[in-house]
Amino acid sequence: MEMSGLCVLRFLTEKFEERIGDGEHFVGSCLAVSFLFEEPREVFVLQDWTSDSDNDPKEELEWESDEEQGAAVRPPLPCESAGPSEVCEAGSSRPQLVSHFMGMGFSEDLVLKAIKENGEEDSEAVLETLLTYMALEKSPPKQSQIQDNWSSASEDGNLDEDVADGSDFEDEDFTDILAEDKKFLTLVEMGFSTNEASKAISRCGPEASILELADSIHAAEVAQEFDRRLRQSTYTNNERERYGCSSGKKRKFAEGNTNKRKRSPTENDSSFSSSMFGTPMIGYGVPGLPLPRLSTRKLPESAAGPPFFYYENVALAPKGVWDTISRFLYDIDPEFVDSKFFCAAARKRAYVHNLPINDRFPLLPIPPKTIFEAFPISRKWWPSWDPRTQFNCLQTCIGSAKLTERIRRALENCDDIPPKSVQQFVINECRKWNLVWVGHNKVAPLEPDEIEMLLGFPKDHTRGGGISRTERYRSLGNSFQVDTVAYHLSVLKDMFPHGITVLSLFTGIGGAEVALHRLGIHLKTVVSVEISELNRNILKSWWEQTNQTGTLIELADVQQLNGDKLEHLISTFGGFDLVVGGSPCNNLAGSNRHHRDGLEGTHSALFYDYFRILDLVRCIMGKNV
DNA sequence: ACGATAATGATGTTAGAC
C-alpha cells in the first residue's frame, strides 16, 4: 500500500478538521507537520512565551513542574491539562503581526499599508494584499530574506499565532478563477514547482489560502520523504505491522528546510541549545555547578521505557537536524551538554534520552578540568600570551608537523614576546588543532594516550592489537566523553543493582560500556553493533581485560539488524534495559568541508536505523509484556 | 596496498559596536 498517499490524506483531513472544524487546536502552519499523529500527543506547557516583555521569550520557556521525575510518571492526558493556553493559542499583537510579515520578507511600509487596509484581525487578508502588492510590483519576496529572517523572527516571539488566531478562514470567497491563478503564481514565486503548486490547489480546493497550500505541499514532501526513508532502510511495512508499531507511521519527517518552512520558537535549534537553558550547554545540570532553572522535565507519555534509551550526536549540527531527531525520538528535547564541565576538553554534544535526570552522580575520581591540571609539565613552556585553559573539541585529525614547524619558525624570528600578529596566528592554530606547549617555541599535537585520558578511557584502551596511530586518533575522535555519559547513565545504578542488558548501536570503542563499567553497573549482556572491525577488537579486548562475567555479542552492521534478529535477541536475553548509541556525525559536523549534507548524508542517515531499531525493540518488548 | 601526511572551507553561533 502506498504510505505517502495515506499520510498526506490523513494529514490533510486532520489538519483541516482542526483548522476549520472546531478551530480550537489550530497551532499555526509552523506545526503543520505535527499532525501526522494518530493519538493525541503530549504537549509541553509553555508559559509566558507570548509575553510582550523585552526579555527573550525563550528565557521564559518552562515545563510544567512535576512532583516526581522519571519515566514512571504518567503525564496528564491532553484533556486533563490546562486550558487553551497549552498550545500556541496566544493572542496576537500588532508588533508581532508586523514582524511576522516582515519576517516573510515584506517591507515594513508594505506591511503597515496592508494592515491598514485590512485591519489587524484578518491576517489572511493582509497576506493576500501583500502578495497582490508584490505581484503588482513584479518583485516577489526574496527567498534568501525569508530564510534569513525566519529564524530571527521566530525568536522575537511567535510569528505563528498571528496566523493561528485567524478564525476567518471561511469568510473569504476565493472561488474566483483569477484568485486561483494568482495563488498558483504566488506559490511558484515562493519557490515551489508548478507541478507542486497545481497539485496542491487541486488537493485543497480553490478556497484554500496560500498558507494552507504551502503547508499542503510541505506535508506531501514530508510524508513522501519519510516513506522513502523508511523504504530505504530495512524497516519494512511488514515489520511495522507485525510488531504493531504505530509510531513509524505516525512520525513525521521534516528536514530543516527553513527557506520554505516556518519554525516556532520551540522548534528552533537555537532555542534548544544555549539560550534555552540560560547557561551554556549544561543540560539538566553538571557536577559542581548549581542546577539550571530547567532542572526538571516531563517526558512525553509515548517516550517512556522500557527500554531506556540514550542517543548522542554533535550539538552544532546544521539547522533543523536536532529538530528532526527530536521528533523521531518521541518528541524528547535533546539535552545539550559541553564536556568541558567534565574534563579539560570541550565536546559540545546533545543527548536524547528517557532517563531520569535527578540524583545523578559523577564518576570518581573527578578528572582534571584545566590543561595545567591535566598536563602540569606544559605549564613550564606555556607562554603568558596563550590564554587557553581548556582544549577545544578533540577531533579525528591532528595538526601536521609542517604546522608546528611554521609556528616554531615564526616564534624564533621574534623576541621573547612576539608581536600581536604572530601571537594571533599561533593562538589560532593552537586552538584549531589543540596544540600543547612541549618546549621553548615548540608546540605539539596531543598523543593518543593523552586523548584517551581526556575522554575518560583507560590508558592504552585503543593501543595495539593492530590499530594504527591514525586509526587511534580517528576512533577516539569519534567517541563519547566517558565522564559526561556516565553522569547521565549514573541513575541506572540503583535501578539495576543486579546488572543490565544493553543494546549498543554504533558502539565505536565502547564509550558507553566503559562508562557503565566505571559506574559499577554490572554488564549482564551487551549486544554491540559496530561496523569497524578495529573498534570491535578494541571492545572485545577491553571486555576481556576487565574480566567481564557477562555476555558480549558483537555484530557488524546496524542495517542488517532486523526484526527477526531483534526478536531472537530479546527472547534470549529477556529484553533490553538500555539502548544506547550515537550515530555517525560525519555529515553533520562543521569540520567536514566536503559533505556536510545534514541528516540525509550517507553516514549520518544511519540515525534512521537507530530509530528503526529502537522502535522495533520497544514494540517487540511492548508486545511481550 | 596501506598508513601517514598535508591541504582543503563552510556553516552556524556569539559578542560587541553602532
Added chain:
DNA sequence: GTCTAACATCATTATCGT
C-alpha cells in the same frame, strides 16, 4: 535592530613514502 568580526567544529581528499 543591524552589521561585522571572531570563533568553533566526533572530516575528506589527494598525495607522498614505505
